[in-house]
Amino acid sequence: MTRVTDASELGARLGVIHARIAGAVERAGRAPDSVRLVAVSKNKPAADIRAAYAAGQRDFGENYVQELLEKTAALADLVEIRWHVIGRLQRNKARDVARIAALVHTVDRAELARELARRATAAGRRLEILVEVNVAGEATKGGCAPGELAGLLDELAGMPGIEARGLMTIAPDVDDPEAVRPVFAALRELAAKHRLRELSMGMSHDFEIAIEEGATLVRVGTAIFGARSAPGQ
Ligand SMILES: *Cc1c(COP(=O)(O)O)cnc(C)c1O
Numbered sequence: 001m002t003r004v005t006d007a008s009e010l011g012a013r014l015g016v017i018h019a020r021i022a023g024a025v026e027r028a029g030r031a032p033d034s035v036r037l038v039a040v041s042k043n044k045p046a047a048d049i050r051a052a053y054a055a056g057q058r059d060f061g062e063n064y065v066q067e068l069l070e071k072t073a074a075l076a077d078l079v080e081i082r083w084h085v086i087g088r089l090q091r092n093k094a095r096d097v098a099r100i101a102a103l104v105h106t107v108d109r110a111e112l113a114r115e116l117a118r119r120a121t122a123a124g125r126r127l128e129i130l131v132e133v134n135v136a137g138e139a140t141k142g143g144c145a146p147g148e149l150a151g152l153l154d155e156l157a158g159m160p161g162i163e164a165r166g167l168m169t170i171a172p173d174v175d176d177p178e179a180v181r182p183v184f185a186a187l188r189e190l191a192a193k194h195r196l197r198e199l200s201m202g203m204s205h206d207f208e209i210a211i212e213e214g215a216t217l218v219r220v221g222t223a224i225f226g227a228r229s230a231p232g233q
Pocket residue numbers: 040042063086087170203204205219220221222223
């Protein structure tokens with residue numbers, strides 16, 4: 001875990017992000033409340049989440065289930081917090097995820113969905129999920145191929161414990177964010193084709209372009225909490 005960020009500093013950074021979101025929403029002619037900010041807090045201390053919560057932030061994204069469990073325990077008093085699971089998921093983590101997550105962004109295969117559905121049903125919940133699509137076909141990333149999406153959505157429709165609300169993608173990491181605009185547009189078209197409402201796309205360096213292309217959820221880490229020091233993250 002990296003150092004704790006000062007609470008007023010965090011509040012100021014959140015304010016900047018909200019202003020940039022508002023600018024992109026306006027450029028796109030969209031409704032002001034049509035985009036939700038998910039603050040990605042992986043590798044950051046629980047104290048940073050507490051400070052962001054005090055500044056009004058409610059949606060937080062975590063990648064690792066063990067870290068999520070530690071943070072939910074440390075932050076149990078923050079009753080309005082909503083946890084978004086945004087990392088690659090193993091089936092053996094489904095039980096904890098089905099209990100805790102407000103939204104799982106990274107469902108990309110039927111076996112994982114089936115296990116989440118089973119665990120959610122056992123917990124008396126209907127779990128909202130997004131299907132992750134590997135739009136750019138990058139070998140290093142999760143997500144189903146665009147061509148597999150229709151079949152996967154058909155399977156999900158038969159699982160009572162979960163509800164597919166939309167799609168998610170991680171765009172290629174390139175210097176010029178304009179270069180990934182077609183990736184975001186492709187995800188929007190896939191969602192429209194399947195009448196899905198939520199679009200989780202856009203990170204610190206490209207969230208404004210994602211909003212212009214229809215994002216309803218943006219996942220922003222570094223621009224709020226600062227650089228992560230953990231290797232590979
Ligand atoms: C880490 C992460 C983010 C946040 O990335 P930043 O560049 O720090 O904003 C968003 N989405 C996913 C899936 C991530 O793993």
